[in-house]
Amino acid sequence: MAEAGTAAGWNGRLKEAALAACVAFALALPLVGIETTDAESGPGFVTRFNWVAIAVAAVFFGKLLLSFLPDEILPQQRAARSVAASESRTILLIGAAGAAAALALPLMPFSSRYLVDLATSVLIYIMLGWGLNIVVGLAGLLNLGYAAFYAVGAYSFALFAQGFDLSFWEALPIAGLLAALAGILLGLPVLRLRGDYLAIVTLGFGEIVRIVLINWGSVTGGPNGINGIPRPSFFGMPFVRSAPAGTTTFSDFFGLGFDPVQRVIFLYYVILLLALATNWFSLRLRRLPIGRAWEALREDEIACRALGINPTSVKLSAFAISAMLGGFAGAFFATRQGFISPESFGFQESATVLAIVVLGGLGSQLGVVLAAIVLVTLPEFGREFDQFRMLLFGAAMVGIMIWRPRGILANRAPSIRLKPKGAA
Amino acid sequence: MSAPASAGKQTLLEVAHLSMRFGGVVAVDDVSFTAYRRDITAIIGPNGAGKTTVFNCLTGFYRPSAGHLGFERDGHVLALERLQGHRIAREAGVARTFQNVRLFAGMTVLENLIVAQHRILTRASVYNLGGLFGLKRHRRAERDAVEKARDWLERLDLVDRADDAAGNLPYGQQRRLEIARAMCTDPTLLCVDEPAAGLNPHEKAGLAQLLKSIRDTYGIGILLIEHDMSVVMGISDHVVVLNYGKKIADGTAAEVRRDAGVIAAYLGEEA
Numbered sequence: 256m257a258e259a260g261t262a263a264g265w266n267g268r269l270k271e272a273a274l275a276a277c278v279a280f281a282l283a284l285p286l287v288g289i290e291t292t293d294a295e296s297g298p299g300f301v302t303r304f305n306w307v308a309i310a311v312a313a314v315f316f317g318k319l320l321l322s323f324l325p326d327e328i329l330p331q332q333r334a335a336r337s338v339a340a341s342e343s344r345t346i347l348l349i350g351a352a353g354a355a356a357a358l359a360l361p362l363m364p365f366s367s368r369y370l371v372d373l374a375t376s377v378l379i380y381i382m383l384g385w386g387l388n389i390v391v392g393l394a395g396l397l398n399l400g401y402a403a404f405y406a407v408g409a410y411s412f413a414l415f416a417q418g419f420d421l422s423f424w425e426a427l428p429i430a431g432l433l434a435a436l437a438g439i440l441l442g443l444p445v446l447r448l449r450g451d452y453l454a455i456v457t458l459g460f461g462e463i464v465r466i467v468l469i470n471w472g473s474v475t476g477g478p479n480g481i482n483g484i485p486r487p488s489f490f491g492m493p494f495v496r497s498a499p500a501g502t503t504t505f506s507d508f509f510g511l512g513f514d515p516v517q518r519v520i521f522l523y524y525v526i527l528l529l530a531l532a533t534n535w536f537s538l539r540l541r542r543l544p545i546g547r548a549w550e551a552l553r554e555d556e557i558a559c560r561a562l563g564i565n566p567t568s569v570k571l572s573a574f575a576i577s578a579m580l581g582g583f584a585g586a587f588f589a590t591r592q593g594f595i596s597p598e599s600f601g602f603q604e605s606a607t608v609l610a611i612v613v614l615g616g617l618g619s620q621l622g623v624v625l626a627a628i629v630l631v632t633l634p635e636f637g638r639e640f641d642q643f644r645m646l647l648f649g650a651a652m653v654g655i656m657i658w659r660p661r662g663i664l665a666n667r668a669p670s671i672r673l674k675p676k677g678a679a
Numbered sequence: 680m681s682a683p684a685s686a687g688k689q690t691l692l693e694v695a696h697l698s699m700r701f702g703g704v705v706a707v708d709d710v711s712f713t714a715y716r717r718d719i720t721a722i723i724g725p726n727g728a729g730k731t732t733v734f735n736c737l738t739g740f741y742r743p744s745a746g747h748l749g750f751e752r753d754g755h756v757l758a759l760e761r762l763q764g765h766r767i768a769r770e771a772g773v774a775r776t777f778q779n780v781r782l783f784a785g786m787t788v789l790e791n792l793i794v795a796q797h798r799i800l801t802r803a804s805v806y807n808l809g810g811l812f813g814l815k816r817h818r819r820a821e822r823d824a825v826e827k828a829r830d831w832l833e834r835l836d837l838v839d840r841a842d843d844a845a846g847n848l849p850y851g852q853q854r855r856l857e858i859a860r861a862m863c864t865d866p867t868l869l870c871v872d873e874p875a876a877g878l879n880p881h882e883k884a885g886l887a888q889l890l891k892s893i894r895d896t897y898g899i900g901i902l903l904i905e906h907d908m909s910v911v912m913g914i915s916d917h918v919v920v921l922n923y924g925k926k927i928a929d930g931t932a933a934e935v936r937r938d939a940g941v942i943a944a945y946l947g948e949e950a
Binding site: 536559 | 782784794797801807821828864
């Protein structure tokens with residue numbers, strides 16, 4: 256792209272643009288060009304070649320235009336620029352503002368049940384993302400089976416809450432603990448593995464958990480899942496229209512009329528609390544010896560050993576803590592839905608959470624929030640686009656990876672800074 | 680060849696009949712030598728002589744095929760060949776640097792030095808639990824750790840770059856930082872593997888100065904693998920020469936330089 260203006264430059268650019276247009280044509284013909292219809296006479300299809308033409312033309316001229324952009328403003332170079340120290344304070348401010356906005360969200364005039372529900376989903380994924388971030392972003396151990404811990408948390412919560420009649424807050428730690436145990440169980444056999452090999456084993460682990468859930472019918476209910484999981488209550492006050500004997504409902508106690516939205520909002524605040532606690536916990540851990548050891552392990556395991564750090568315990572702690580946070584999120588998911596089945600914990604789930612962590616920028620707390628918002632709400636916004644929804648979703652992911660190859664927020668903030676002498 | 684002047688010196692490491700075989704290849708063959716406290720012991724030899732293999736046995740990266748590695752610490756002798764990798768650094772206090780620098784490149788210079796103090800900080804934070812809730816003892820320990828790191832940064836003239844990623848430092852400074860990181864573990868024996876490789880003459884002189892000052896200030900033993908003879912001859916108290924896995928000479932720098940076997944190994948036999 257350096258030989259601007261020369262004939263050879265023009266030729267190259269046209270060739271490149273034509274090539275891109277060919278690819279666009281091949282993709283657009285089946286995806287955009289044919290629409291299936293469901294008429295009374297049976298399924299059929301209509302062709303829309305004019306749409307294909309628009310897509311191909313857009314790609315051709317878009318690519319041509321891109322080739323005229325000067326090198327300096329191309330995305331790769333921009334992403335490589337490092338951020339000054341003062342920007343970590345900006346990130347802190349953004350985080351605080353975000354938390355305040357999240358707290359106020361259900362009270363806003365434009366708020367609706369749909370919006371709060373959506374925000375709850377986003378927060379579940381944020382929590383999962385933060386949990387996975389510990390093992391992938393900090394410790395550098397690629398995990399493709401994170402949904403397994405999410406499932407262990409959800410199922411152990413459902414079983415304990417139903418079987419032993421425990422409340423949400425009593426069963427929550429048990430769910431976290433069992434998920435952490437599952438994390439150690441996964442961690443032990445993979446201590447010697449790294450990178451691709453580790454990814455494959457964790458992928459297998461995720462599938463094993465899912466298949467056990469499907470086949471262990473006597474405990475997990477098999478493919479039918481578990482029904483009627485207890486809903487959380489507000490200090491023992493349930494969110495129902497008429498109180499069971501011996502209790503007061505939330506709406507009666509506060510003299511409000513019964514409204515199902517109250518439970519939705521309550522659930523939202525529960526997950527917000529869990530997510531904020533998770534954030535505090537992981538930010539804190541990062542500044543502790545264990546957090547620094549995780550990052551050191553990611554950078555160089557051999558050097559860690561030479562410094563007397565035990566890689567086994569460092570890895571296992573990363574797996575256990577990451578799994579525990581996933582387990583908490585799973586427990587919340589179970590109580591929110593009231594129903595769980597193995598279908599909710601497939602590979603798709605693991606892949607989405609991993610995508611959130613990678614798109615957000617490995618190791619970045621705020622990046623996870625942004626990526627979770629994008630990945631969870633984008634398919635919602637896309638509803639008007641009907642069957643192009645997933646196409647749009649994919650394009651957005653590709654776009655982020657082109658413009659920010661190391662994630663939305665790729666800058667690593669140091670866990671400690673050298674203060675001028677005497678200032679400490 | 681006379682024995683090295685060991686009178687009045689404290690033995691730190693006693694390597695006895697160390698052998699390391701990889702299948703049919705004998706990388707180290709029945710090597711014995713002694714390293715003393717407050718001494719710089721250099722291990723030299725042509726490429727492939729088995730120098731780094733000796734280091735890897737000492738620091739637990741390899742388990743020796745035969746031989747004994749006796750390490751004296753606080754009056755009793757530890758058998759290094761029986762300790763697990765990370766416990767050698769922890770319990771014996773053997774720290775090392777690597778031939779190809781192994782810093783935590785994505786972490787800052789300061790963080791590299793703090794990670795090296797992992798054990799002290801973990802204890803002070805009551806295995807991280809206390810640190811989670813801001814225990815005072817942990818905060819104080821962290822402040823001490825930063826002060827120790829600052830001392831090293833001042834010595835290496837790196838204070839201005841404390842918050843930069845270690846991987847962004849010039850090569851010579853990365854080598855020095857790796858030595859500082861090893862020193863932050865409070866070792867009793869520091870093993871440095873070719874620290875002068877890739878440095879310019881000025882940096883080499885600075886490195887020799889640094890190693891000498893570490894020996895004199897901290898009174899620890901230093902084991903040095905080096906090809907650059909100007910560094911080795913200038914600062915070593917004691918030189919061990921290996922060739923094809925066997926020890927061929929052992930003595931002071933001056934003695935080794937005159938040794939016919941050493942000259943033959945480096946320059947080839949006279950016809």
